[in-house]
Amino acid sequence: MTTLTKNHKRLTLFHILKRIIAITIGGLLMSVGLNIFLIPNQVFDGGIAGISIILSHVSGLSLGLFLFILHIPFIYIGYKQMGKTFALSTGYGISILSISTTFLHGSLAFTNDVLLATVFGGIIGGIGVGIAIRYGGCLDGVEILAILFNKKLPFSVGEIIMFMNLFILGSGGFVFGWDRAMYSLIAYFIAFKVIDIVVEGLDEMKSAWIISDCPEEMKEAISQRLGRGATYIYGEGGFSGDGKKIIVCYISRLEEAKLKTIIEEIDEAALLSISHVSEVRGANFKKKDIH
Structure with a gap:
């Protein structure tokens, strides 16, 4: 019987510090999104944060x-499902x-306009969660529980x-009122979209698959006129x-x-398929200068 072992490369001090800072x-x-914008206007969040806000409001505890x-x-579940580094x-x-x-809760609201607080609380909170996810962490246990379920x-x-x-936001409607539950749904949606932008990046890439009867000419044109490399499959x-x-090119x-x-000029009958790619990495992936 063959025993397979995985050698996990240790993170360098630079990468550890970068992760800690991020x-x-x-x-x-x-925390700013919750305590300076949302909570002072009785707008709450989804996930474990939303449950915590409801329980804190009802009980008066921290x-x-x-x-x-x-x-x-959920930290323990994360350790069992995704490893020690993720859990830490x-x-x-x-x-x-x-x-x-603990320090910010109860501080003055940045704005008393509920709609502005909803929008900016969702944006700031979404950026925070997105940064944590991008650098290997998580700020809400619902995502860990969802992976398990x-x-x-x-x-x-x-x-x-x-x-x-939806269940958490609906439950909050009984505590804060249904108008605040609807504002909370808006904040959740905004945060959800902002998280995607932060995690996937603004520089969205696309993969293009081209089937043509003139592959050499097509590849050369992509290289010379777009400055992009291409691969044959x-x-x-x-x-x-x-x-x-x-x-195939990105x-x-x-x-x-x-x-x-370029494709229409070289081969109008070529088949082109374009799909979204959240991230492209690699030492050989870089755009060449074009003139």
């Missing part, structure tokens, strides 16, 4: 205490969120998170049985129109 900023931003205690089981990063992020909330339920992680948050036509060179959204122009 997760600290993320936790502080989420919000920071609820945030920390309620997240302990998440535990640190939750600690920063809880401590900063996903293995036993016929729903995606996103659907489970949505169901949980060898395939076979399902109907004709002919061998095909499929060209472009920015600003380059999509120019790529289509």
